[in-house]
Amino acid sequence: MMPASSSLKLLTFSHKNTSLTERDRLAYTYDQIVDFIPRANAELGGELGIVSTCNRTEFYRYGPTLDDLWAELGPLVADFKDLDLDSIGSPVGKRGVEAARHLFRVSASLESMALGENEILGQVKDAHRLILEADTDSSTIERLFQFAVRAGKDVRTDTALCEGTVSVSSVAVDLAQKIFGDFSDRTILLLGAGETAETAAQHFSADGASDFLVVNRSRDRGAALADKFNGRFAPLDDLQQALAESDIAVVATGSQEPLITRQMLQDVTQKRRHDSTFLIDISNPRNVEPSAANLPSVYLYNMDDLQSVVNANKEARREEIPKVESIIDHYVEEWEHWLQQQRVTPTISTLARYFEDARQRELDRHDGLSEDERSRLEAFSKGLIKKLLHDPITNLREAVDENALSSEELEFVWSLYNLRDFEDGNHED
Amino acid sequence: MADLLNLVAVLLPAAYVAIFGLYLRHFLNSDESPGFAGSAALFGVLGLHSLYMVLLGIETQHFPIATQAEFFSLLALSVGASYALAERWHRDANTGVFFVAIVLAFQLLSALYGGDPGAIPERTRNPVYSTHVILTVFGFAGLTVSSLYGLMYIMLSQQLKSRQLGLIFRRLPPLSVLEKLSKAAMTSGVVLLGLGLALGHYVAFAQYGQLNLLDHPTILVADVAWVGYTAGLIVSRARGLSGTQMGYFALFGYLSFMAAMAVVLTQFGAFHTFQ
Numbered sequence: 001m002m003p004a005s006s007s008l009k010l011l012t013f014s015h016k017n018t019s020l021t022e023r024d025r026l027a028y029t030y031d032q033i034v035d036f037i038p039r040a041n042a043e044l045g046g047e048l049g050i051v052s053t054c055n056r057t058e059f060y061r062y063g064p065t066l067d068d069l070w071a072e073l074g075p076l077v078a079d080f081k082d083l084d085l086d087s088i089g090s091p092v093g094k095r096g097v098e099a100a101r102h103l104f105r106v107s108a109s110l111e112s113m114a115l116g117e118n119e120i121l122g123q124v125k126d127a128h129r130l131i132l133e134a135d136t137d138s139s140t141i142e143r144l145f146q147f148a149v150r151a152g153k154d155v156r157t158d159t160a161l162c163e164g165t166v167s168v169s170s171v172a173v174d175l176a177q178k179i180f181g182d183f184s185d186r187t188i189l190l191l192g193a194g195e196t197a198e199t200a201a202q203h204f205s206a207d208g209a210s211d212f213l214v215v216n217r218s219r220d221r222g223a224a225l226a227d228k229f230n231g232r233f234a235p236l237d238d239l240q241q242a243l244a245e246s247d248i249a250v251v252a253t254g255s256q257e258p259l260i261t262r263q264m265l266q267d268v269t270q271k272r273r274h275d276s277t278f279l280i281d282i283s284n285p286r287n288v289e290p291s292a293a294n295l296p297s298v299y300l301y302n303m304d305d306l307q308s309v310v311n312a313n314k315e316a317r318r319e320e321i322p323k324v325e326s327i328i329d330h331y332v333e334e335w336e337h338w339l340q341q342q343r344v345t346p347t348i349s350t351l352a353r354y355f356e357d358a359r360q361r362e363l364d365r366h367d368g369l370s371e372d373e374r375s376r377l378e379a380f381s382k383g384l385i386k387k388l389l390h391d392p393i394t395n396l397r398e399a400v401d402e403n404a405l406s407s408e409e410l411e412f413v414w415s416l417y418n419l420r421d422f423e424d425g426n427h428e429d
Numbered sequence: 430m431a432d433l434l435n436l437v438a439v440l441l442p443a444a445y446v447a448i449f450g451l452y453l454r455h456f457l458n459s460d461e462s463p464g465f466a467g468s469a470a471l472f473g474v475l476g477l478h479s480l481y482m483v484l485l486g487i488e489t490q491h492f493p494i495a496t497q498a499e500f501f502s503l504l505a506l507s508v509g510a511s512y513a514l515a516e517r518w519h520r521d522a523n524t525g526v527f528f529v530a531i532v533l534a535f536q537l538l539s540a541l542y543g544g545d546p547g548a549i550p551e552r553t554r555n556p557v558y559s560t561h562v563i564l565t566v567f568g569f570a571g572l573t574v575s576s577l578y579g580l581m582y583i584m585l586s587q588q589l590k591s592r593q594l595g596l597i598f599r600r601l602p603p604l605s606v607l608e609k610l611s612k613a614a615m616t617s618g619v620v621l622l623g624l625g626l627a628l629g630h631y632v633a634f635a636q637y638g639q640l641n642l643l644d645h646p647t648i649l650v651a652d653v654a655w656v657g658y659t660a661g662l663i664v665s666r667a668r669g670l671s672g673t674q675m676g677y678f679a680l681f682g683y684l685s686f687m688a689a690m691a692v693v694l695t696q697f698g699a700f701h702t703f704q
Binding site: 157158160163164175177178179180181269272273274275276293296297299301305308309312 | 458585589590592594598599602603604605606668669670671672673674
């Protein structure tokens with residue numbers, strides 16, 4: 001059983017306090033985590049959990065309090081990762097409730113570089129799974145990670161922190177999906193064959209698009225890009241026909257004049273029997289006449305429009321932070337309550353056994369009692385013990401319910417009756 | 430049996446309120462995990478509702494279309510069933526809150542009009558007449574569903590055009606899905622309504638002989654609406670209409686139909702009244 005003086009401590013190396021090079025050196029693979037946890041637990045005592053992602057490596061330890069955890073854990077890390085301890089900066093440390101709060105904030109993605117990103121919750125889930133796989137007694141730290149996963153899930157279901165995308169290319173894909181659903185039977189026109197068009201094509205391809213049509217002034221570059229995506233090439237003269245065949249058009253050319261006019265799009269929509277057309281004009285200057293946006297089945301977004309959606313999404317995420325914080329507060333309270341329960345339950349049961357043992361020993365000292373006298377003394381002593389223990393036990397339980405019991409106070413109860421010696425069988429009369 | 434039916438009649442609005450709550454929560458929150466409980470609950474309650482209508486018919490020995498309470502309950506069931514099929518089809522429960530709200534409103538009206546049905550009209554024991562009413566109601570439900578999907582299309586399209594992307598943008602399914610659902614609901618509504626009206630004409634002819642439609646504006650309005658919807662669908666198939674045009678057609682077609690019916694019913698009275 002973990003001593004009542006045990007505490008939670010966190011050491012974090014993250015993008016906030018460590019360079020990318022240092023983070024790379026400290027990063028743990030899943031196999032390494034499963035290997036390292038039992039080793040550290042055996043060396044330091046207590047329970048260790050590790051969150052290791054490209055932006056952070058964090059050590060959460062619950063166990064007997066160590067004055068300087070990094071002084072003890074650092075050499076083990078250096079040995080395991082085969083690195084020079086001096087080449088790594090100092091971690092930021094947090095303890096107790098603040099350490100737990102930090103993990104819940106990580107899980108909620110409040111500590112992420114991109115606020116509201118979803119990947120981190122999966123990584124915290126993995127960290128939780130690895131604690132279980134490490135096959136050591138880690139019931140407390142495992143419970144901490146359970147709370148973290150639940151907090152992360154609640155944040156994603158009860159707030160809009162993770163809604164909306166926050167990169168220009170993702171926003172373009174999101175908008176296209178909102179118009180057409182999936183891209184499996186949609187044609188994507190790439191007008192221009194530069195890097196921007198290629199990046200956009202990669203995003204659409206990653207989301208299921210497979211039919212690409214490249215229109216470019218230079219045949220060689222256009223055909224090369226079309227080949228990359230198993231698409232087709234058409235010369236610039238066939239632009240109107242290409243538009244009529246396409247549902248989505250990514251316009252990214254260096255032309256100084258609009259290549260797509262309102263009139264051209266009006267004709268195209270007739271040919272398309274008024275099916276929707278989504279135009280993403282990321283050229284500078286713009287290559288689609290802005291007035292084309294007024295046509296009924298045409299949706300036109302330029303770079304500024306996409307950026308303003310990104311900004312709006314970021315702002316919307318920021319506005320959710322107070323709600324997220326209140327979910328985290330709730331889980332911090334739950335964690336504290338659970339932890340105190342874990343500490344107080346063994347205290348109460350040891351205390352009860354201690355008094356029962358004293359009562360039994362005291363009774364044994366009185367030989368020669370009649371059956372009736374013994375039974376009356378049994379009843380009297382049991383009643384007395386019950387009365388003596390009633391208030392302390394009630395107060396301990398109430399203190400837990402009110403989150404008002406400190407580790408030191410609990411430790412005082414143990415030392416008051418020498419309960420640890422009693423547990424170890426070293427108790428003397 | 431009567432006590433059981435009375436109990437279910439009270440339970441149904443309560444159940445729809447609970448389901449509305451589930452769908453509202455689903456719409457407002459971003460939970461996209463599979464297995465949304467509201468969908469299963471809606472199917473369950475629609476099953477119970479159907480059973481209730483069947484048992485009510487058996488108990489009272491007539492098709493449950495005789496009273497206003499029964500009519501509204503059938504309307505609630507038909508809209509709910511149409512939506513539930515659409516949800517199954519496109520696997521997205523985010524539009525449910527709007528439809529369940531309508532279902533709930535119709536079922537509450539049914540509960541308000543409940544009570545002693547009095548003398549049940551003899552024609553509601555006639556299977557042909559009753560099939561006419563049921564088909565017409567289901568056709569009407571199809572048009573209701575179509576108009577609501579049309580409205581959603583217009584709202585989402587406007588958000589996309591104005592670049593003001595709010596809750597509607599985040600929660601509604603893609604435009605292509607809304608357009609497909611609106612068209613499918615309108616097509617099935619027109620087919621069912623057409624069959625219902627044809628049967629109605631047959632019943633009326635069998636009972637009253639040749640009818641002068643000008644003497645029966647309710648039938649005239651229903652026939653004109655059906656012809657309008659059918660013409661719209663043919664034009665859309667032949668020439669192609671944009672999603673927005675189809676949305677406006679579904680929405681304003683429905684509103685015009687309702688407005689015309691309301692005027693006719695208040696000014697001229699119904700051809701066949703409900704008690």
